[in-house]
Amino acid sequence: MKLATKYIHAGVEPDPSTGAIMTPIFQTSTYVQQAPGKNKGYEYARTQNPTRHALEKALAAIENGKHGICFGSGMAAADAVIRLLKPGDEVICTNDLYGGSYRLFTKIFAPYGIKFHFIGMQKAPEISKYINEHTKLMWVETPTNPLMNIIDIAACASVAKQHHVRLCVDNTFASPYLQNPIDLGADIVVHSATKYLGGHSDVVHGVVIVNEDDMAEKLHFIQNSCGAVPGPHDCWLVLRGIKTLHVRMKQHCINGEIVAHFLRNHPKVNKVYWCGFEDHPNHEIAKKQMRGYGGMMSFTLKNNSMEAAFNVLSSTKLFSLAESLGGVESLIGHPASMTHASIPREERIKNGLEDSLIRLSVGIEDADDLKADLAQAIG
Ligand SMILES: *Cc1c(COP(=O)(O)O)cnc(C)c1O
Secondary structure (H helix, E strand, C coil), rough: CCCCHHHCCCCCCCCCCCCCCCCCCCCCCCCCCCECCCCCCEECCCCHHHHHHHHHHHHHHHHCEEEEEEECCCCHHHHHHHHHCCCEEEEECEEEEEHHHHHHHHHHHHCCCCCCEEEEECCCHHHHHCCCCCEEEEEEECCCCCCCCCCCCHHHHHHHHHHHEEEEEEEEHHHHHCCHHHHHHHCCCEECCCCCCCCCCCCCCEEECCCCHHHHHHHHHHHHHCCCCCHHHHHHHHHHCCCCCHHHHHHHHHHHHHHHHHHHHCCCCCEEECCCCCCCCCHHHHHHHHCCCCEEEEEEECCCCCCHHHHHCCCCCCCCEEECCCCCCEEEEECCCCCCCCCCHHHHCCCCCCCEEEEECCCCHHHHHHHHHHHHHCC
């Protein structure tokens, strides 16, 4: 089945009781049983919900995985993956990863005795140096947030396989439309469905997708035992979002390219981070593993101060100043004071996250209007 067809049909069957073409929102906490233990496969809604099941099937299908396990947020999905580990285990992560993941790893799980190494993963062979007998997981984000570094998923997968380590890819920035990590050898894919999958900035949701049956079983056990499940209405919103993912992503890619080139030619802009530029350090890898370059980008100003960045951030009219990304509307953000505020300044600068760095989530409005808005804000 081709992508567009899959996005519209995967996981969704007409409702058996009415024929409703769209899976209903099963807003129930429990299910009536005919006799103790005799039921229709549904007992209690933390454990099973038909709206959630339809979404889990759809998400697995569009990531070319076997199992989808949904959670109440992207962070809850990441949390579930780390819960597969035990004290003493070690994880190797990209060093410019999402601030919330950094916080989860260092503030919640490190005190429980799981060790995290944050390293640059652009050169896959160097990763081996950090692997020892305790290493159980590699955690990759690509493109990275917010510097749009590209990590070679297939190369990481081969290092992981060689050392019997599992590879998890946070695929939020790319979305399943631009990149399918399981096809490239990853074992686990995590999404914040809050972003491109939902696509309309109206839901917080997360998912883990895996192929291995016993890992899926463990994740379902964690989902049910820890209870960070999404509500049925939220599942329905993501299910609805997926149906237009391909159409939205095509436009994000078109607008992203236009805005990236506009910024690059602007006299007050210093550097533009966008993986579609041919001189991006890992453009060839992006070309190989992605179907397009998307609408996420960052840029710094020639006046590299927080103040100069704040002036731009408070002057845009179409680009709304907000956390998050991946919705139909354009957003602008300041990683140093917003998404990455929990990373100490010294470490942030060391990783190239400058004070004036501004991140854009380019939406699917008319690109001329977006350019005009940035032009007046940058001045
Ligand atoms: C937003 C985001 C998350 C966290 O997801 P929530 O749904 O906000 O909990 C994780 N990783 C990346 C790359 C994100 O952008």
